Amino acid sequence: MESKVILECRGLTKTYGHATALNDVNIKLLSGRIVGLLGPNGSGKTTLIKLANGLLTPTSGEILIDGHNPGPETKKVVSYLPDRDFLAGWMTVEQALRYSEDFFEDFRTDAAKEMVGRLGIGLGQKIKTLSKGNREKVALIVCMARAAKLYLLDEPIAGVDPATRDYILQTILSNYAEDSTVVISTHLIADVEPVLNDVIFIKNGMIEMYRSADEIRETENMSVDALFREVYKW
Amino acid sequence: MVKKLYKHEFLSLLRWLIPVDLGCLLMAAISRLALFLGDSTPERIIKSLTGVFFGLSVFAMFIIGYVVVIRRFYTNLLKNEGYFTHTIPVKTSTHINCKIICGLLFIIVNFIVAILSLLIIGAGTGIWPQIWDAFKKAMKLAADSAGAVNFTVYVIETVLIMLFGLLLFLQQVYASMAMGQRMKSKAGGAVLWYFIFYVIMQVSNSFLIIGENAVVTSTGLRPVELTHTMLGISLGVQIIWNVIYYVITRVQLSRHLNLE
Numbered sequence: 001m002e003s004k005v006i007l008e009c010r011g012l013t014k015t016y017g018h019a020t021a022l023n024d025v026n027i028k029l030l031s032g033r034i035v036g037l038l039g040p041n042g043s044g045k046t047t048l049i050k051l052a053n054g055l056l057t058p059t060s061g062e063i064l065i066d067g068h069n070p071g072p073e074t075k076k077v078v079s080y081l082p083d084r085d086f087l088a089g090w091m092t093v094e095q096a097l098r099y100s101e102d103f104f105e106d107f108r109t110d111a112a113k114e115m116v117g118r119l120g121i122g123l124g125q126k127i128k129t130l131s132k133g134n135r136e137k138v139a140l141i142v143c144m145a146r147a148a149k150l151y152l153l154d155e156p157i158a159g160v161d162p163a164t165r166d167y168i169l170q171t172i173l174s175n176y177a178e179d180s181t182v183v184i185s186t187h188l189i190a191d192v193e194p195v196l197n198d199v200i201f202i203k204n205g206m207i208e209m210y211r212s213a214d215e216i217r218e219t220e221n222m223s224v225d226a227l228f229r230e231v232y233k234w
Numbered sequence: 235m236v237k238k239l240y241k242h243e244f245l246s247l248l249r250w251l252i253p254v255d256l257g258c259l260l261m262a263a264i265s266r267l268a269l270f271l272g273d274s275t276p277e278r279i280i281k282s283l284t285g286v287f288f289g290l291s292v293f294a295m296f297i298i299g300y301v302v303v304i305r306r307f308y309t310n311l312l313k314n315e316g317y318f319t320h321t322i323p324v325k326t327s328t329h330i331n332c333k334i335i336c337g338l339l340f341i342i343v344n345f346i347v348a349i350l351s352l353l354i355i356g357a358g359t360g361i362w363p364q365i366w367d368a369f370k371k372a373m374k375l376a377a378d379s380a381g382a383v384n385f386t387v388y389v390i391e392t393v394l395i396m397l398f399g400l401l402l403f404l405q406q407v408y409a410s411m412a413m414g415q416r417m418k419s420k421a422g423g424a425v426l427w428y429f430i431f432y433v434i435m436q437v438s439n440s441f442l443i444i445g446e447n448a449v450v451t452s453t454g455l456r457p458v459e460l461t462h463t464m465l466g467i468s469l470g471v472q473i474i475w476n477v478i479y480y481v482i483t484r485v486q487l488s489r490h491l492n493l494e
Contacts, residue, residue, distance in 0.1 A: 053321055057489050075323035082317040088309075090249070102238040103322045 003030040011061035021047040023205040037185040039202035045185040079148035083155040089128030112145035144175040151182040189225040243336040250302040255347040261291040262351035303337035391465040398472040405479035412486035
């Protein structure tokens with residue numbers, strides 16, 4: 001299966017006043033890969049993900065999703081999991097799934113209901129009555145139940161217990177299509193390393209490194225987590 | 235896709251519209267039934283209290299209506315729900331149009347319910363036909379004496395001014411929130427920008443009034459003879475402000491969205 005470029009940044013820069021969040025980023029992500037977007041807090045990970053979703057506009061340069069600038073056409077093929085609660089608390093779990101089904105043609109309602117059922121969460125339960133962990137799981141299900149070309153997951157395992165982290169990573173692996181790309185933004189490297197194909201190290205808004213995880217382990221003789229600690233040590 | 239956007243917007247507003255409006259109509263019915271009571275002191279107290287509660291229910295209906303519409307815009311587009319809303323595959327302008335149209339319809343329904351509730355209270359008393367006849371006679375008298383006011387056109391102009399006025403308030407609030415969302419305190423920023431817009435509008439309206447007075451003086455006509463001209467100018471100014479606020483909201487949410 002031939003890989004194609006699903007996300008491309010050309011001289012992408014984003015500034016907020018005098019602060020530069022992203023500085024001349026040039027990368028190409030191929031289809032069918034699980035990519036770790038790794039960096040400390042404030043390195044530009046969330047900014048890059050928001051630009052890809054059209055939630056921010058570049059200061060200069062451009063970002064292309066499947067060859068198009070972010071807009072209604074790219075939003076049809078991108079599934080986004082933000083790093084905060086986005087589901088309306090007054091909705092029930094079923095209403096939240098139907099809400100997503102109504103707006104995204106690729107939403108797999110049956111798969112979503114099955115995943116919710118396996119968690120022991122009732123479809124009639126209101127989102128606001130769920131525990132934090134369960135809300136995050138439902139949010140992840142809403143994201144991964146789509147048959148998207150590109151999944152952008154911003155800190156999906158931060159702030160949850162280890163069992164939930166395992167569930168999240170397992171759900172990611174078992175629900176994305178072979179030719180889809182998953183970008184996982186995180187600073188918890190050790191937990192996600194086993195699932196990553198490629199890694200991007202980002203620091204102060206600039207791409208430090210973009211390599212295959214296997215290549216790092218073979219050539220550097222260390223894990224991605226260990227290399228991250230080396231690159232980002234104070 | 236757009237139909238579904240409107241469907242979900244209506245469903246979200248209906249959660250509040252139905253109970254609040256039904257409550258108002260119920261209070262109107264209770265007040266009407268209370269009018270059948272006698273003249274003993276307890277019965278008169280009940281009549282007064284039902285009247286007071288009816289008045290409060292109408293007041294609450296309008297306040298809640300505006301709060302619900304404005305809050306919906308804020309939470310769905312500018313707070314955490316915005317992370318999902320803005321990734322729905324439609325343009326930002328489609329979201330804004332949906333909020334404006336549904337919000338305006340919601341408020342218009344509240345006005346209709348208020349009128350219906352007043353009709354319920356006056357039902358069977360014969361008071362409303364008398365009031366309507368008196369109103370029509372007064373309007374016709376004013377139109378005949380002026381000689382230059384077309385009653386039908388006057389009613390159309392007045393209704394349009396009321397509609398655009400309702401829309402203008404909503405748009406001013408939306409534009410204020412769209413500007414305020416770029417500041418550290420979104421709510422504080424929205425209030426600040428609302429006052430800034432309010433002052434600018436008041437200043438421009440003052441110049442408009444001065445201009446209108448100058449026109450009246452220079453033409454030598456009686457003000458009532460310039461009714462259609464003045465109403466037309468007022469309507470035009472309202473439309474211009476509506477467009478300005480719409481552009482502000484659209485530019486801010488398309489190019490400077492801040493969900494943090």
